Amino acid sequence: MDIRKLEHYAQNDPDAYGYSGALCRANQGIMEFVEMFKAPIKVLHPLLTATQEGNYNGTEGISALPFNGIILAHSNESEWVTFRNNKNNEAFLDCVYIVKVPYCLRISEEIRIYEKLLNNSELTHAPCAPGTLETLARFSILSRLKEPENSSIYSKMRVYDGESLKDTDPKAKSYQEYRDYAGVDEGMNGLSTRFAFKILSRVFNFDHVEVAANPVHLFYVLEQQIERETVPTGAGRALSGIPQRLSDPEIRRVYRQRDPDRLSGILLRVWAEHFRSLCHLR
DSSP states (O other): GGGGGTTTTTTTTTGGSSOSHHHHHHSEEEEEEEEEGGHHHHHHHHHHHHHSSSSEOOOSSSEEOOOEEEEEEEOOOOHHHHHHOOOOGGGHTTTTTOOOOOOOHHHHHHHHOOOOOOOOSSSTTSSSEEEEEHHHHHHHHHHSOOOOOOOOOOOHHHHTTTTTOOOTTOOOOOOHHHHHHTTTTTTTTSSSSSHHHHHHHHHSSSSSSSOOOOOHHHHHHHHHHHHOOOOSSTTTHHHTTTTHHHHHHHHHHHHHHTTTHHHHHHHHHHHHHHHHHHHHHO
16 A cells, blocks of 8 residues: 555555555566565466456455466476475466476586676686686586487587587487487486585685686586585595596596696586596485
8 A cells, every 4th residue: 555645545545555566566567476486376377367366356455457468487396396296286287387497408508607607707817818718618428418318419419509510420410419419308407506506616715826627627627516515425435436547547647638628628528527437326
């Protein structure tokens, strides 16, 4: 109720009502509902009549208010599954249209996400060595992809990023073939962008002398973070093989040749293989 209008209108007069709620503001527009499935069920009741009957009851003793708009809600998948499995919410399920939004599956787009996050933070002017963001993006993308059949997951990752591998990998398939085999749930699991940026922030603060990031510190921070966040039995055993793999003669030979691009690719393959083994232990 708008107290300033009570001087001219009665308390039950629609002209004295304070149209300040989300449904009022979003009429003939779009209403955003943040973390909808965490809200108490009583908060959701007005949405039911608003979507089904086109009206809702206000907070004062006035008639129902019309509503003509779109309610856009977003939530994590686990919260949606809990909400869907509750039989008390059957009336809401028929009014909900699910749009799955998977994690990014393209390296170039993932890098742009990191760059945007860095530009909006205090790390925007901190030095970042070439290949750091790309290495983290590749690591994150590999954790989200589904293993293809009769093809390399690294080739799949490159095809998803728009590369053509007809001349370099005869087993590489087309983008559509990879998508058809993976199904609609590809990208719904794996490392989140929040986790990746948390890793990146720790990489920048790894050296107490300088706030900077490089691929070497990135691998070290990844090992520490995975050890802390992976609790199932056997995870430590999977991680214990990484130092032995890093002492592989091929890695030492490439390191002596001072070939940073090839060395980064080998290190990434080693870490990705061990990270995928950790995912199976969860």
